[in-house]
Amino acid sequence: MRHILVHLDSGERTAVRLALATELATRFGARVTALFAQSDRYGPGIVARRAGPALEEAAAAAKAAAEAACAAAGVACEWWQLLHGERNHVVAETVICARYADLAVFGQYDPAGDAPVPEDLVEQVILNSGRPVLVVPAAGSYATVGRRALVAWNGSREAARALGDSMPFLAGADAVTVLSLRGAVESSVAGRVPPVDIAAHLASHGVTAEVDLVPPNEAGVTNMILNRGADLASDLLVMGAYGNYGFPFGLRGSNTRNILREMTMPVLFAH
Template sequence: MSYTNLLVHLDDTERCEERLTLALSLAQSHGATLTGLFAQSETSGAGIVTRRAGPALLQAAERAKDSFEAKAREAGVKCRWWQLGHGEYGHVISETTICCRYVDLAIFGQHDPNGDNRVPPDLIEEVVLNAGRPILVVPHAGRFPRLGDRPVIAWNGSREAARAVNDALPLLKRASSVLLLAFHTHPGGGEGGNVPQVDILEHLASHGVTAEQERLTISTMTPMDAVLSRASDHGADLLVMGGFGGYGGSLFPLFGRGSNTRQILRQMTLPVLLSH
């Protein structure tokens, strides 16, 4: 099992280079084709009104294309280029979401509230929720030369968590150490509670993935604070989790639908693979 088609979101920001480097590394290791998707909001009023890309947006796309194709050639990665027709807010979200449906994994950069962002701030949330494909989000700060050697899985037995584990299998199978964090909402939940003790480990083992499991009880710390803290202790280089509904509902009734995903997207310090 491997990824054969990857997509990396590109724009005209300096941080774009970091996620492109990571995407090229993934494409190399999996022998995958990498699609560069240029999707950026229009800064020219004329472009927004006419629903056509303005000159500044076209120039930014051309710069991004030249850089993408040159780096792909240098890395020996087969590539293709897509770009949106214009940069109207809703168009960027809807068309980017559709493009992600035609690949195995899409790679995006975390929104930086204090940085130079060229896309809608809710782009990643909308793509995770509606694309039907796993989304790998790269933090807006830091360098990530390796990915998936020491992944952590946030597991609560939900549909979204199950999808995330399955979507991440090509990465998990190559890992040297996999830590699975299984959650209880209160002490004394019993061995047969919301999270089966052995089933997910058996499933991973059937794919050649040996994982260590830890059971965490959520008390004063929010689920995502607990995940991030343990991931840091583990020296993790990837977090795998279900997006949005995966940490809402009956398992964590004190937290609204999607609240934990949004917290991760704000506070993440390592790459996160999200599935919905």
């Protein structure tokens, strides 16, 4: 993990994301790219697609904050700014920018928030960037993440991507718990699956993990995950996004959207 992108806007939560991004850069020896991207409250210029004065002013303030935070942490900082704030432009260009980093740090969408960010921005980045996305809750402070990690594991492609992408965190964690939901996946092929073991796989990376098995008919997957995280005082949830494997009767992506709405700790998503 050598390049961390952090999304900035004019909201108060920008400071929380900046502090976390610089802490991660220090921990992993990475550089930080600060990306300013938000909708223009007054729309882009009519004659030319360009940012309005208010958007330029907000970008300048965010740039100063990013440079100060990186300088204080002693990490290299790069500045990226979108050309204007038209909604589709913001979403499409942010997705592209996230592809050029090892990890993208975003904030949970807050409908009552103070920054005009497209509601589906984080979802689109998770779905289309091809990179792991660390989403920071809209409330609370998070000086560090990944010391006590909780992995939601169901054996799906998305979960495997998330597990691999989170390995830098897991390798340095003080405690790792795997919440195994694989029973629902294997019920239809019982007896035909080799004796796979996620704990053994993690051990090959030097990660010692406790595994909690969840019954296949477990109801309320979102609440169960978040409650288990609270019980363990977890500071990071790792999960695959927008798959329905292992979640009986669930619509594709429903648990991802539930977690995005109700998260109580930073979540590393991968799709």
